[in-house]
Amino acid sequence: MAKRLDYASSGVDRVGREKAKATLSFLRNTYSLSHYGTIIETPFNVLYPIGFGTDLYQAKTSDGVGTKVLLAELAGKHDTIGIDAVAMVANDCIRCGAMPLALTDIIDVKKSTPELLGEIQKGLCAGAAEAGCPLVGGETADLPEIMAVPYHINADCVGLVARDEIIDGSKIKHGDKIIGIRSSGLHSNGISLARKALFKKWGGKYEGSELVQSTGRSILLEALEPTRIYVKQFQRLRRSVDVLGAVHITGDAYLKFKKLTSHGMRFWNFKPQEIFALIQEAGKIETEEMFKTFNMGWGFAVFVREADVDQALQALGEDAEVIGEVVREQGTGIHYARKRFLLH
Secondary structure, three states, X not given: OOOOOOOOOOOOOHHHHHHHHHHHHHHHHHHHHXXXXXXXXXXXXXXXXXXXXXXXXXXXXXXXXXXXXXXHHHHOOOOOHHHHHHHHHHHHHHOOOOEEEEEEEEEEEOOOOHHHHHHHHHHHHHHHHHHOOOEEEEEEEEOOOOOOOOEEEEEEEEEEEEHHHOOOOOXXXXXXXXXXXXXXXXXXXXXXXXXXXXXXXXXXXXXXXXXXXXXXXXXXXXXXXXXXXXXXXXXXXXHHOXXXXXXXXXXXXXXXXXXXXXXXEEEOOOOOOHHHHHHHHHHOOOHHHHHHHOOOOEEEEEEEOHHHHHHHHHHHOOXXXXXXXXXXXXXXXXXXXXXXXXXX
């Protein structure tokens, strides 16, 4: 029997990573340096006041696309990876209620060429347009002695939110509903595990040119499909109902929800794209591990009161559905493919 894959065996130890992140708590010692008042921590963002007699706060998010650049290199297609970079930080920014104001990027490259940078910039500009947010600066650095990959891309997003519009999950209670917004596929997380399950280049099952039956596209292009940007949908929702909490379903997937609230949750509505079944079958991955690693068809989730569900769904559009609810029982429970389990 072939070896079962999980995130740790693909090179990402989530337990060790959390322990390492815990050592960064000393950064809070710098909060006293805030020029205009007390910094506010929400479950996923840190907000700092901008002063000038206002109650406005800025949120700043930073992220990258990780090893998805290796998929772009394998496909010889670099014109969408910039969309992923923008999506990661713009979607992270809106979780606290902030409106994205500006983007910057950093591209570290083994050898810069006009062709490569031009293709990357196409994606960055497309992502900025979808987020409704200008790219106001950046840095490109040639680092041939450091780079083990052709390039790496990071982005930053600055957003603005009024004090009384901050979303922090504190109003979530038993009976509230969780609405999911459809993902475009893998997005930009779990790629290390997906690569090693799917592609022969990294020990997986497929060359990459094989077709995905449901879409008629190659497995490689399905895996490379850019991350959806939810800014405009989320802003429509904010104008319609009171959003109690929001989760960008990225690294650690459904494990992330416990960071938003201590309440128990149960999820039962999943319609993952075919790419997830291919990953699970090729890597012989346990179902629980899939939900700890991948978005499984939903890229962003919001918490609303039961009375607001219909209005929220109308605001979000047809790619949004109720996927779960807040319950009295503890833990994050998943009901999928006739299996029920709690994530740990």
